[in-house]
Amino acid sequence: MGKNGGKKRFTLSWMIGGAQGSGVDSSANLFAYSIASAGYYVFGKREYYSNIKGEHSYFNVVAADSPVRSTVDNVHILASFDSETVFRHAWEVEAGGGIIYDVALENESLKNIPTIEERLKSEISEKLKNENVGETLRDVITVAKRRGVRTYPIPYMDLIKKTGEIIGEKQLTLLLRMVNTMAVAASFAILKADINRLHRGLSYAFRAKRAVVDMNFAACKVVYDYVKDNFSDDFPLTLPNRKNGEDLILVNGTTIVGIAKIVAGCRFQSYYPITPAADESVYIEDKQVFNLNAVSALDEYEYPHLAESKQLSEKGHILVFQSEDELAAIDMAIGASLAGIRAATSTSGPGFSLMAEGLGWAGMNEVPIVVTLFQRGGPSTGLPTRHEQADLLFAIFAGHGEFPRIVMASGDMTEAFYDTIKAFNYAEKFQVPVIHLLDKSLANSTQTIPIPSIDDVLLDRGLLINEHLEDRGYKRFQFTEDGISPRAPLGTRGAIFWNTGDEHDELGHISEDPVIRTRMMDKRMGKLELIKESIPAGDKVATYGDPDAKDWIVSWGSTKGPILDALEMLEEEGVGPIGFLQVKILHPFPAELCLETLQSARRIIDIEQNYSGQMGKLMAMESGLRPTNLILKYNGRPFTSTEIRDAVKEVLVRNTKRIVMNRGG
Amino acid sequence: MTVTQKLTMAHFRTPLFNDWCPGCGDFGILSSIQMALAELQLEPHRVVVFSGIGCSSKTPHYINTYGIHTVHGRPLPFAIAAKLANPSLTVLAVGGDGDGLGIGAGHFVAAGRRNVDITYILYDNGVYGLTKGQASPTLRRGLKTKALPRPNLNDAVNPVALAIVCGYTFVARGYAYDTRHLKELIKLGIQHKGTSFIQVLQPCPTYNDLHTKEWYAGEDRVDPDTKKPVPRLYKLEETGYDGEVKSPSEEEAVAKAVEAIKRSYEWGDRIPIGVFYRNPYVPTYDQRIASIAPIYLQSPPALQPIRTKSMKPVADVSPLFDELRVLY
Ligand SMILES: Cc1ncc(C[n+]2csc(CCOP(=O)(O)OP(=O)(O)O)c2C)c(N)n1
Ligand code: SF4
Ligand SMILES: [Mg+2]
Numbered sequence: 002m003g004k005n006g007g008k009k010r011f012t013l014s015w016m017i018g019g020a021q022g023s024g025v026d027s028s029a030n031l032f033a034y035s036i037a038s039a040g041y042y043v044f045g046k047r048e049y050y051s052n053i054k055g056e057h058s059y060f061n062v063v064a065a066d067s068p069v070r071s072t073v074d075n076v077h078i079l080a081s082f083d084s085e086t087v088f089r090h091a092w093e094v095e096a097g098g099g100i101i102y103d104v105a106l107e108n109e110s111l112k113n114i115p116t117i118e119e120r121l122k123s124e125i126s127e128k129l130k131n132e133n134v135g136e137t138l139r140d141v142i143t144v145a146k147r148r149g150v151r152t153y154p155i156p157y158m159d160l161i162k163k164t165g166e167i168i169g170e171k172q173l174t175l176l177l178r179m180v181n182t183m184a185v186a187a188s189f190a191i192l193k194a195d196i197n198r199l200h201r202g203l204s205y206a207f208r209a210k211r212a213v214v215d216m217n218f219a220a221c222k223v224v225y226d227y228v229k230d231n232f233s234d235d236f237p238l239t240l241p242n243r244k245n246g247e248d249l250i251l252v253n254g255t256t257i258v259g260i261a262k263i264v265a266g267c268r269f270q271s272y273y274p275i276t277p278a279a280d281e282s283v284y285i286e287d288k289q290v291f292n293l294n295a296v297s298a299l300d301e302y303e304y305p306h307l308a309e310s311k312q313l314s315e316k317g318h319i320l321v322f323q324s325e326d327e328l329a330a331i332d333m334a335i336g337a338s339l340a341g342i343r344a345a346t347s348t349s350g351p352g353f354s355l356m357a358e359g360l361g362w363a364g365m366n367e368v369p370i371v372v373t374l375f376q377r378g379g380p381s382t383g384l385p386t387r388h389e390q391a392d393l394l395f396a397i398f399a400g401h402g403e404f405p406r407i408v409m410a411s412g413d414m415t416e417a418f419y420d421t422i423k424a425f426n427y428a429e430k431f432q433v434p435v436i437h438l439l440d441k442s443l444a445n446s447t448q449t450i451p452i453p454s455i456d457d458v459l460l461d462r463g464l465l466i467n468e469h470l471e472d473r474g475y476k477r478f479q480f481t482e483d484g485i486s487p488r489a490p491l492g493t494r495g496a497i498f499w500n501t502g503d504e505h506d507e508l509g510h511i512s513e514d515p516v517i518r519t520r521m522m523d524k525r526m527g528k529l530e531l532i533k534e535s536i537p538a539g540d541k542v543a544t545y546g547d548p549d550a551k552d553w554i555v556s557w558g559s560t561k562g563p564i565l566d567a568l569e570m571l572e573e574e575g576v577g578p579i580g581f582l583q584v585k586i587l588h589p590f591p592a593e594l595c596l597e598t599l600q601s602a603r604r605i606i607d608i609e610q611n612y613s614g615q616m617g618k619l620m621a622m623e624s625g626l627r628p629t630n631l632i633l634k635y636n637g638r639p640f641t642s643t644e645i646r647d648a649v650k651e652v653l654v655r656n657t658k659r660i661v662m663n664r665g666g
Numbered sequence: 667m668t669v670t671q672k673l674t675m676a677h678f679r680t681p682l683f684n685d686w687c688p689g690c691g692d693f694g695i696l697s698s699i700q701m702a703l704a705e706l707q708l709e710p711h712r713v714v715v716f717s718g719i720g721c722s723s724k725t726p727h728y729i730n731t732y733g734i735h736t737v738h739g740r741p742l743p744f745a746i747a748a749k750l751a752n753p754s755l756t757v758l759a760v761g762g763d764g765d766g767l768g769i770g771a772g773h774f775v776a777a778g779r780r781n782v783d784i785t786y787i788l789y790d791n792g793v794y795g796l797t798k799g800q801a802s803p804t805l806r807r808g809l810k811t812k813a814l815p816r817p818n819l820n821d822a823v824n825p826v827a828l829a830i831v832c833g834y835t836f837v838a839r840g841y842a843y844d845t846r847h848l849k850e851l852i853k854l855g856i857q858h859k860g861t862s863f864i865q866v867l868q869p870c871p872t873y874n875d876l877h878t879k880e881w882y883a884g885e886d887r888v889d890p891d892t893k894k895p896v897p898r899l900y901k902l903e904e905t906g907y908d909g910e911v912k913s914p915s916e917e918e919a920v921a922k923a924v925e926a927i928k929r930s931y932e933w934g935d936r937i938p939i940g941v942f943y944r945n946p947y948v949p950t951y952d953q954r955i956a957s958i959a960p961i962y963l964q965s966p967p968a969l970q971p972i973r974t975k976s977m978k979p980v981a982d983v984s985p986l987f988d989e990l991r992v993l994y
Pocket of ligand 1: 791
């Protein structure tokens, strides 16, 4: 393990684990925020079971002195307060790293931990047997020590009691809840980080709850001092405060999308609870009332009722509606959109399966809606809390018959923010449903990102009219040159129209006339060409690395982060040059742009988190370009950068055609 | 907005060819809706009629208001969202018994819990008309209508009772051929603040050969004295029945609901039509939203500005960023 300094990027990989419901998340948020507050960039990954209490969850936070976009396989500090975390993760701690654990649990035995799967138990058991030791926590610690791992046994109970004395709190159950915070404080002491930053972190993690913050900070001080006094201070990595000139936020994917929807002018969001999408809707519901800026700069033609009333509200409101199922969720977004507002729904695979019905109706009736799709492990219930990118082809093809839609995917939090806004612009401009693909990794990771600027954000509402002057003659589906007809909200004077899922005429009445049918199909499907022509190249694909490279990685969605971090590592090792083409608009597929970039490539390495390399297939179908090598992963855990680095090296050295990665606990 | 010209039924007609079978009960329901809208002097462009899929769900195309013919079983979710987005619209949902109580049953239940101010009219013909006469959820067990190869094995759901237990705050039943009575029910339904449910007994002369116009008229049972048929239908209000809850008391609401459910089980020789239950004391959904976000009533989604003249967003999210900002 390298020391700080040198020109290499400084990286610390920290992990905390514990039973679900015991505060693993808040302690990880505490650590991440406190470290960020000390001037570092962070990226954190959250892994948890589909369970509320008792199963094992863990959080891996990487802190670095330059922006970091992914996690790595190795761990420098493992912070724990239960034994299961140590049994599971001690093996990931690298030589020279450290394990913080509860000394009172040393006699706990592997076989008595019911939440470790049998397969994993025998794997651990085997490792211990090979080291000729028993199966207690003490034995795991012994083995770690043999590998040169530092160990930090903490007498949590004594320290909790001591904290109780200091703050005058006798209720042990209350005090015991702080054990997670104490594990973070111990980490801070080992890293010689500034304990005062923990105070800021506590305020972030526990929001306005002042008393809780103070109590936890008292506990932090007790542990911090204990570690300083009782262990040698030779840990090779230290985290002194450093100056960071950037204005950053620490945010996760569901939150950034929620904020973006408010900016985008979305005023109705329907959803049916599902992991990992529901957090987004719950966040928006919590923030449903917000302030409005610049109400004096409104267009009186666009908002005649406001000009009339002269009483402009200083507040805005977004209505979040929890529907009875996802069939209703998408239909509600459509119903709200018909009333002329920007509307969305948010879901994951199982819910999106139910939405296929409403999606087709929206396509048929040219209704703008945004479907935010946070992918998770499938098929069926699959891996509800784990990561996968296997809904790409389904998003593109869901629904019977043919209708136009846009499918787009974001690669990181910042893209997710701007893409959310673009999704509404596309939906209204082209009057189509837009499916915005995100995934569990983006949803549940936390990252420091620059505060998104909204200075250049424009809301393009397309051909939206709010009056129709003649009393009759408005045709919702009027044939026009580019296929886009003026769209009036329900309730508009002079613009009565009909909608139907049946084929229809320009007024929106049912029609089975073969000539009208063909013209209407041409009108709707023709919009795909218009979309291709109108969306700028930079919004469709992004390229990174050496433009003249012969070896190209192609990918989409949240693999962007680990790929970019892996490319940096490879460059440092002198491997390359390698290019990376990220496809952002997946449908209509930017075939020409892919051809332009990849035509003379020697290798096209398709990296995806699914079994079949779905984007590679799509690319072959749309452009004729076929991936030469596949790096895939479908074990439910997101790629780490180190994993991609290793796999790419294997492709370059051995030209392996299909590599399936399987790392992560 | 002042209405310059008195609106008549003609204002609510479209010039379309109506392709229902001759003698279909749907014609009576259609004109009852048109009459009700005209009598309430609702401007056509302020009204939206949503429907599902089925013969009955073609209704919106024949009415000159906004007409949204949605997906099989789903008129309610569309209608509820449109109403919440723009509460100034008068929103109706219409559809068949298969649409509302078969494929759309989940939405039927959920709508009762919300009391959004819309009116839902269910065309009950006991069959799936548009798919050629299969049994619908309201067809009783053992009955074999014309197109069924065997008698129906399922029990029927009682739409009025179901609506009441689901929480609908206005529950009525009408008859397709008694358009004057039905029109009044629809007017009451539209005027009621909350979700109104109107079940309409609708003869389907093509596929339901049991519950025909003649059957409802009692032509199979002639009074020996007057030599006239004894109609099966009777009006609740003519028997002194009053299903209206008169105080905010929960106790009274329950008592009235139980009474209404009891009445809804009358079938066969005497079939009640009219208002079964009405409770004006349940808060509507917009009031519920406003209890959390008072701004909703003044500034519902459809009336909110989202961008400036130069297309810039007007929402100020800086407080949200501040909560997440890293402080050094
Ligand atoms: C998802 C789906 N399944 C099946 C159908 C076929 N379908 C069309 S109408 C209908 C039943 C209509 O019955 P009902 O709702 O009672 O209306 P009615 O025709 O009797 O007025 C069915 C099953 C469909 N359109 N969509
Ligand atoms: S099949 Fe029945 S319900 Fe449908 S139009 Fe004909 S008569 Fe009316
Ligand atoms: Mg029917």
